[in-house]
Amino acid sequence: MQQPVRIAPSILSADFARLGEEVRAIDEAGADWIHVDVMDGHFVPNLTIGPAVVKALRPHSAKTFDVHLMISPVDTFLGAFAEAGADIITVHPEAGPHLHRTVQQIKSLGKKAGVSLNPATPAKMLDYVLEELDLVLVMSVNPGFGGQSFIDSQLRKIEAIRKSIDKSGKPIDLEVDGGIDAETAKRAVDAGADVLVAGTATFRGGSGQYAENIRRLRGQ
Numbered sequence: 001m002q003q004p005v006r007i008a009p010s011i012l013s014a015d016f017a018r019l020g021e022e023v024r025a026i027d028e029a030g031a032d033w034i035h036v037d038v039m040d041g042h043f044v045p046n047l048t049i050g051p052a053v054v055k056a057l058r059p060h061s062a063k064t065f066d067v068h069l070m071i072s073p074v075d076t077f078l079g080a081f082a083e084a085g086a087d088i089i090t091v092h093p094e095a096g097p098h099l100h101r102t103v104q105q106i107k108s109l110g111k112k113a114g115v116s117l118n119p120a121t122p123a124k125m126l127d128y129v130l131e132e133l134d135l136v137l138v139m140s141v142n143p144g145f146g147g148q149s150f151i152d153s154q155l156r157k158i159e160a161i162r163k164s165i166d167k168s169g170k171p172i173d174l175e176v177d178g179g180i181d182a183e184t185a186k187r188a189v190d191a192g193a194d195v196l197v198a199g200t201a202t203f204r205g206g207s208g209q210y211a212e213n214i215r216r217l218r219g220q
Contacts, residue, residue, distance in 0.1 A: 001166060003173065003194040006032035007214050008066050010177070011057075012048065013146045013199030019053070023060040026202060029210035033064040033088075035177070035197045037143075038081070040071035043095060044144040051077070051084040058085035066135075066197075068116060068177070070143050071095065075102055082109040090114030090137050093125045103132050114175070118143060119151050123160045131168050135195070136161055140188070141178030146199045150179030155191045162192025182216045189219070 009031045014022035023034055036054060041047040054067065067086035071077060074095040081089055089106045093099045093115060106113040114135030117125060119142055126136060138158050141148035158176060165172045176188040177197035185196050202213050 001171075002162065002192055003171070005189055005193075005218055006173075006195045007202070007217050008033035008035040008175070008195055008197045009202035009210075009214070010035040010037055010146065010197050010199035012037040013203040015203075019057060020060045022203070022207075023057050025207040026210055026214075027061040027063055029207075030214045031063060031202070033066040033195070034061055035199075036065060036067045036086070038067060038069050038071060039144065043072035043092070044070040046144045051080040054081060054084035054086060064088060066090070066114075066175075066195075068114075068137065069095070070116075075105060078102070078105055078109060082106075082111050086111060088112040088114055088135055090116050090135060092116050092118065093121065094118075099125075100129055100132070103129055107132070114173075116143075116177075117157065119154060123157050123164070126161065126164065130164055130172070131170060133172055135173040135175055136165070137175040137177055137197075138193070139178050140176050140180070140184070143178075148179055150184040150187075154178075155187060158188060158191040158193055165192075180217070182219070185217045186219055 039046045039048040064087045072095040103113045112134035116137035140154040175195035176193040180198040181201040
């Protein structure tokens with residue numbers, strides 16, 4: 001069943017010179033989760049942050065740290081991000097040879113497990129792991145950089161995954177990341193999403209604007 005919409009601002013669009021303050025600001029502005037994009041310059045064409053930064057940010061918010069690992073091979077880093085304070089660890093099917101084993105490893109670390117699908121990755125990649133998951137993340141842009149435009153074809157994928165989740169009867173979050181603004185947020189939610197990742201749309205206008213930005217993403 002589709003749950004109430006939660007907003008997970010991506011710190012990829014924050015001021016990196018003031019990350020701790022930025023995390024506190026979006027927490028106070030009404031963010032539900034803090035979304036952390038980890039990129040390795042190999043699996044995706046960008047470099048961002050590692051476990052040390054997640055650990056440094058952890059004291060700045062008690063909200064869920066939603067850590068999206070765009071790194072390959074991913075298995076060797078799971079323990080470090082779990083220890084750093086991740087609450088949800090999301091991986092890509094292409095980031096290792098044994099997705100089911102990776103999901104089990106995340107669970108064994110006491111964390112929630114997510115799987116992310118790139119725009120060209122089909123929903124059927126979830127067929128034999130969906131019931132093990134806590135979260136599915138649909139990328140509505142090609143991962144690597146913020147500020148890209150929403151890829152409309154992903155709405156069909158969101159709808160298909162929503163049906164699969166509902167059929168499973170399990171409380172699996174369906175998250176969408178990429179090109180999310182007030183207009184595309186509504187379309188993603190209508191298709192079945194219940195968690196929205198938004199970087200540019202959240203952090204636009206400075207900290208005094210964050211609460212209003214988040215409110216608009218909720219469609220309020």
